[in-house]
Amino acid sequence: MSGFTLVDGDDLRFYVNNDHYVHLVEGGGIDIAYQAGGDGSEHAPKLMRFMVTSAPKLSNNQVVDFLGDATGTLTFNGSARASVYLTVSSSGHGHEMSGINGLTGALSNKLDKTAQAADSAALAGKGLRYSGGNWNKVAHIDSSGNLEGARGISFYGATNKTESDWRIYYAATGDNSSLYFYNDGNSVRHIFTDEGDFYADGEVRAGYSDERLKNNEGELTxxxxxxxxxxxxxxxxxxxxxxxxxxxxxxxxxxxxxxxxxxxxxxxxxxxxxxxxxxxxxxxxxxxxxxxxxxxxxxxxxxALQQLAKHCEQQEQRIAKLENALATKTRRRKTP
Known part of the structure; x- marks a missing residue:
């Protein structure tokens, strides 16, 4: 080889002839190492390894803005690894069901609203269709937003209670059905029947009677x-x-x-x-x-009773006057 040329990134050129030597200097974060190679011939060249041990810091911070469905900002100066958190818009983030591992299978194996859970004692008997009827199936929300299929609902007022505070239960005998309300002692407190009747074992209170809440518009004369x-x-x-x-x-x-x-x-x-x-x-x-x-x-x-009582009182007073007058007249006749 009669010579070669070294060219840097700025296109500066250095020509090397047979009588020139090139001295490579380490530094600036660059390490030079010689590796085992061939004999220096064209097909077996000597090997030299250049390794960057540290990157120089940029004089000014660089900013990268992410736009579109994923937004965010990354600022770096080259001195260390940089990370960025991206915000993905809800409209721009979607998945096909088939692309989510296990989702299709889980939905396929879910409990149908008319089915009975094979491994759940809590649902035993609540998922059956008796004689083709639909009244005793697992509770669910129908297309109109109504709770359907619940034969009984329990309410617990405190945690870790084994007995419900209130229970609403539906029962039917033939074409007659009723809605029962039980307290925590399992006693029936109220009943609504499909015949329009309402039963209560306590007082039924409604409205108000306090005269401080009323404007007097007149007596019932x-x-x-x-x-x-x-x-x-x-x-x-x-x-x-x-x-x-x-x-x-x-x-x-x-x-x-x-x-x-x-x-x-x-x-x-x-x-x-x-x-x-x-x-x-x-x-x-x-x-x-x-x-x-x-x-x-x-x-x-x-x-009406008040008016009748007043009328009776007036009559009694009148009778008393008549009796007194009659007694006076009788005494006068007896006087000689």
Whole structure:
């Protein structure tokens, strides 16, 4: 070889001839080492290894901004390894089910809402379809957002309790069904039946009676006279009532008051019948059937009794005067 040329990154050139020597100097984070090689011929060259032991620090910090669905900022100066946390937008981050290990299999093996868990004693008997019915299956939320299929629900007021504080249970016998409310002593406290009846073993309280919460709009001066005009009679539900009420009980004789006779004097006591009220308050039948606020009729009866008592008192006073007058007249006749 007659000579060669060394060229650096700035295209500066150094020509080396046979009578020149090149001295490679280590430093600046570069280490030079000779490795075993050939005899120096074209096909067996000597080997030399250059290794960067440390990178020089940049004079100015460099900033890299990540844009798009993954955003973030990386700042570095070359003196050490640099890391960056990227924020991935929800709209730009999605996976195919098949790309998530085990997800497809887990969903395929999930418990169906009408199935029974083979290894769960807690669900035993709650996932069956008895005689083709759908009323006793595992509780779930249907497409309308309603809780469906729960035959019983338990409520626990404290942790680590083995007995529920309250339990709601549905039971049916034939076409008749009821909703039972149990307390923590497993006693029935309330019952709602599909016949429209409500049972409670305690007091039923509603509204308020404190006169501090009321504006007095007048006394019931005509309570006694009005009460005498109320139509009170025995009755059985007619065919129209049975049709709209869908009452499964056989018709039986009951006692009631005509809403129309009460409405003449006390319209405040008359309200739409519950079975005839739609979701927006409209009459379902279009007939605007009525019922009484029976708990409020007590006030009318009490007022009528007060008026009757006052009337009796006046009569007693009148009788007393008549008796005194008669006694005086009798004594005068007996006087000689």
């Amino acid at each position: 005509n309570a006694l006279a009005a009460l005498c005009q109320w139509k009170i009679f025995k009755y059985t539900p007619n065919t129209t009532a049975q049709q709209w009420l869908n009452n499964k009980k056989p018709p039986q004789v009951d006692i009631g008051i005509s809403a129309q006779s009460v409405e003449q004097h006390f319209p405040e006591l008359v309200v739409p019948a519950p079975f005839d009220i739609g979701e927006t308050g409209e009459s379902i039948t279009g007939e605007h059937y009525k019922t009484l606020r029976y708990e409020r009729t007590v006030a009318v009866v009490a007022a």
